[in-house]
Amino acid sequence: MKVRTGGVTAAKGFEAAGAEAGIKYKNRKDMAIVYSRRPCVLAGTFTSNVVKAAPVLWDKKVVEESPFGQAVIINAGIANACTGKEGYSYCDRTAKAAAKALGIPGESVLVASTGVIGMQLPIDRIEDGVVKLTKLKEATLAAGTQAAEAIMTTDTRSKQVAAEFEVGGVKVTIGGMCKGSGMIHPNMCTMLAFVTTDAVISKELLTKAVKEDVVDTFNMISVDGDTSTNDTLLVMANGMAENPEIKDNTPEYEEFKAALHYINESLAKMMAGDGEGATALFETKVIGADTKEHARILSKSVICSSLTKAAIYGHDANWGRILCALGYSGVQFDPEKIELFFESKSGRIQIYKDGVATNYSEEEASKILADPEVTVLVDMKMGDQTATAWGCDLTYDYVKINADYRS
């Protein structure tokens, strides 16, 4: 597998665009399209929130019932969540507008929204936006970037990634984009992520690969513990690489999964590191756990702890809060046996062993914690299972952004 430039338009046959539709923001792109020249098999995972936004209900239906998907229309500014029947009818109208402009069936159009909950979409502007997008769309990498920019809300930077690998001597490409900064939490936590590939792969196997991978990628990040009503990951495979079909239990499937994992993990980490108000990506790696599930629970508990997140912001080696977060995770362990380390590009330091603090230097620890990517390494000394979770620090700006998000 080789990392390459680009995002949703990296793979063959995918086009994209971003456009200004004036939904809520002024003077910025706020709608995007991702389009495939050939119909795609689809896989998707969606929010586990009981309160599901209209576009989530729409996309679940398309992913489950339609044999193929071909276009996604995305808007930022309004989430189309808690909008009742009227909100759902706007998904239908958006899809119909796209279907008409593109000459494809309405049931192959997916929709996604992000922004304020509870407001109705200005559907006329959405329909105008759809027409604009279908005219603008291109297969260039620049067009993919335009789309990635258009779907941002409180994100401070657009997020995309791409990779390529070979299947039977044929180059296959996979790429993705996402947005997400607030309302990010385990249980399909992305807000919105779109992955495109030209691989030839069945819907069943694509679904399996996605399902296996999200538990270690998107479901391992948290910005604020709030699982959104709109979380959506869509993966589209159009087969235009014309590789020999990827089959289960083959080295090619493993290669595909490695590339998918790279895309998903990269996008997930980008979201965590760009958490609302964040100044640092905060990673927690648990090793030596007795089970994989325990490793996941423990690592997520640490990155979700408000007190720990505030300490990371303060570059304060307040390791007691980490131990505290492990302790209330629900996993049983012996606090006297585990070991804690801080790690970053500035170095690595052991801070806790045999039930007490090591004789570490506060100055050195503070220096490690001042880096933009900080890792807490936890050795449970109970087995050989590992997991990694990603979050961010808790800052004044998180409060500022969220005390005044709607205005």
Place this chain on the structure above:
Amino acid sequence: MKVRTGGVTAAKGFEAAGAEAGIKYKNRKDMAIVYSRRPCVLAGTFTSNVVKAAPVLWDKKVVEESPFGQAVIINAGIANACTGKEGYSYCDRTAKAAAKALGIPGESVLVASTGVIGMQLPIDRIEDGVVKLTKLKEATLAAGTQAAEAIMTTDTRSKQVAAEFEVGGVKVTIGGMCKGSGMIHPNMCTMLAFVTTDAVISKELLTKAVKEDVVDTFNMISVDGDTSTNDTLLVMANGMAENPEIKDNTPEYEEFKAALHYINESLAKMMAGDGEGATALFETKVIGADTKEHARILSKSVICSSLTKAAIYGHDANWGRILCALGYSGVQFDPEKIELFFESKSGRIQIYKDGVATNYSEEEASKILADPEVTVLVDMKMGDQTATAWGCDLTYDYVKINADYRS
């Protein structure tokens, strides 16, 4: 039941004091004693965190194994958590020092600590402090206030409450104090709370009453989702009211439970409203739930949501976040059927019904949310079970306090 002034010294035979021991702070009281002239039956609940501070381990042993308790020594500044065998030995030394000065058995002395995790106590200063406290202790209400002040950490005000009621024509008094501001979360979330009563009641019945009541009081508050290593509630009953013994399944027991509930709920709400950096007490009342447990889970989910807490701080009627928090709580419901209201002393307003926002006035909602005590009322329309949870808003100051707590 009648509310009265005072705290831990309101009930007959209880003495208290606060003193400067120079543990971590300068020029403030940082140690307290609560002492009963007669041995007390004890009940206690403690943190569910796997990582338990040394004083928690000590007190669990005393509550479970000693027939009586007679004194509690409390210090602020250092939590004596994650301090290994050395930390536990300091509990023993503290208890021995108190036992010697008071002429009571060491196993009837309880200890409690709050503050930074991972540091060892300066045991010499603690021992000196114990001697000071035993000389200073008095049965006056003022002495109770001194104790309540001495146990504060990031609290902005001391917290105490008292009430009296009659059993067989005899006046019985109950009072309490607590501290707690950060690291407050369901599952025995108090940090430290001490309740004293002169009631004649058996240890078994006292334990039952406390156990039944904490699930609706201390376990229903959260400031930041971090369950502390030190959470402790101790209830001491010395029998000096000389009432006819309170027996199970009697009106007198119900009267006692009502008074205990008033004390516990008052202390719990004081902690939530004085959450680190808080400007408002944020209450969520769930009515019409199908089960009590669901009502509890739903109400706690709302008061724990960082996004909702930030919106309360901004006086922003961002009700979608409330619906979102209900939705990810794990309880199943139909979002189209439930109703949401905001309430405060400024009024009451319905904001959500039939799956969409009502036509409420943003200005009016904002005015309601600007009060120092704000309630979200959720009607689930599924049954007749209710629960109330208490938290606080999320502010810049929460971040400030916790990014720099140790320095």
